[in-house]
Ligand code: KIV
């Protein structure tokens with residue numbers, strides 16, 4: 001089995017399904033271009049039957065794509081599949097992604113028996129495969145689907161010509177051990193498993209999407225579905241930046257590679273946040289404002305001596321200029337001195353000592369002490385001497 005993991009980005013489809021995250025046509029084209037340039041393997045550009053706007057965006061992204069495969073989503077019916085093909089067919093490398101909810105709760109909605117659903121899967125994957133060589137099948141809510149029926153749906157999809165089999169954890173219900181076991185067991189027991197790629201698609205309802213995706217890879221999945229900043233319905237999807245950086249930083253125990261140019265992560269994170277209107281939480285892993293910021297004295301002192309003391313990856317690796325050591329009430333003298341040096345002050349130990357006292361007084365009153373505050377403190381101190 002290869003150690004290459006395909007990155008399937010669904011920011012423009014599942015991400016955009018977050019209430020309030022709608023993007024304009026031009027914004028979608030811009031994000032698709034950034035995803036393509038950063039090395040995403042498959043871009044799920046939208047749901048072509050959903051609206052005229054989605055159809056146009058997917059078609060245009062397909063026409064402009066460079067390296068990435070362009071995928072569109074289609075429910076398991078001929079109308080959706082045909083419309084999807086009309087949009088993605090312009091791509092150098094198109095993919096149709098078709099799905100149906102297979103768990104008891106989801107089967108009850110279209111009111112299909114297991115046999116009827118099995119026939120539907122066969123007919124729809126066959127239809128998609130007659131249009132396109134690259135077909136992805138998803139048994140939606142796979143992690144809450146009975147084992148025998150899940151296996152049956154996947155057997156049928158593979159026989160009908162699916163090339164990728166996606167196992168969605170649609171409501172973020174699974175946990176890492178179960179996620180790995182499910183993929184491992186499917187690969188062991190499904191006929192033709194070695195001819196397809198198994199994919200993981202996790203939601204973050206219980207905060208385990210990243211862990212579940214990585215566990216699925218350990219179980220044999222070789223495609224991760226994810227979004228920038230973890231954008232997505234409810235608590236979101238697996239965050240691209242988290243899985244990619246985790247496999248890079250812990251390559252010793254997760255020896256998997258992707259094509260992602262990680263130095264482009266910050267730029268796309270900021271752009272997706274702006275166009276979707278979804279701010280990134282300050283303490284979000286990898287891309288949060290505080291992900292490479294250290295305020296406490298012990299941490300700042302450690303960072304000034306050796307950055308590996310409190311950072312497991314370099315900010316430059318994700319496209320940030322560097323670590324930041326914001327000054328606040330927890331900061332120590334070493335960080336104050338480093339900051340004053342950086343501001344061009346050449347001060348002796350006694351002056352630093354006095355300014356440090358004034359700095360602590362100020363920091364008790366202010367959340368963060370800025371460069372201008374420090375310059376003012378130096379001037380006040382000079383006046384007091
Ligand atoms: O969460 C989900 O199950 C989905 C499918 C359409 C793959 O987004």
Ligand code: ZN
Nearest residue numbers: 014170201203
């Ligand atoms: Zn989803």
